[in-house]
Amino acid sequence: MMNGSDTCKDKTILFTGTTLNINYIARTSTAGKELDMVSKYITYLIDKYKKLKRKKAAIFVEPQLDTGYPDIVVLEFYSVPQKKWVTIRNNLNVTDLKILYYIQTQSYSKLSDLQNILGFSKEVLQKSVSRLHKSGLIHYYQRCASVRSISLKSYCRISKVISIEAKIDKWNEAIRQAENNIWFSTESYILMNKDACSESIRVSCRKKGIGIILVNGEVKTVLASKQRRFPVSYASLQFNEWLLRYMNTEGKK
DSSP: OOSSEEEETTTEEEEOSOBGGGTBOBOOOOOSHHHHHHHHHHHHHHHHHHTOSSOEEEEEESBOBTTBOOSEEEEEESOOOOSOOOGGGGGOOHHHHHHHHHHHHHSEEEHHHHHHHHOOOHHHHHHHHHHHHHTTSEEEETTTTEEEEOOGGGTOOEEEEEEEEEESSOHHHHHHHHHHGGGTOSEEEEEESSSOOOHHHHHHHHHHTOEEEEOSSSOEEEEOOOOOOSOOSHHHHHHHHHHHHHHHHTTOO
16 A cells, blocks of 8 residues: 555545645554455455445545554545635644534533533633634634534535454454444444354444454455444544545645
């Protein structure tokens, strides 16, 4: 796989390494059987999305998140917001996105409530809210020291964030990592290089809401993941920012 990012026939954007101009960091993949399996599955995904009329995808390989480096994260989206891109949005940080996520889920909040609930200082909170407001992501009412969310679809078109953990063996570790990925993904899977999997693995994954994909020979999903509503956490919104920064930087619509 290549390093950086690339668009595959305008249907899939592939991120396989750090892309500094969008503040995206990824771990360098280690050569071996596991990477071969990941590469095979990514080729399958690119072919899959190429055949779809409206749905597009962005594929991130080992992105750096607060909890580690998931092997693959797939974003499904239909179009990008038509709002004019504001350059200050390129510099939104994790704190900004944590505050944005809370405002988005609560609709309306006073700054004093945000400070008490989220634990940020008044100065940090005010600067963050100002950046989000200037980015066009929230409404900020200075006189009454309150904020209100805007329509999620006005700045985000992602419908799914699908995480995949690949392991040649050590399935318990794969399941543990896939369970960790639930905090940011709408669907979480393990990827196995097998023709079939045991009933014990199915039972364990089903209990945790994790799906199973087999990639030995033909690619097939033998257990669907439980589906969660987007955004699942602030990290869900982080993927949206990386995607839109890239598309606006590269001029891709």
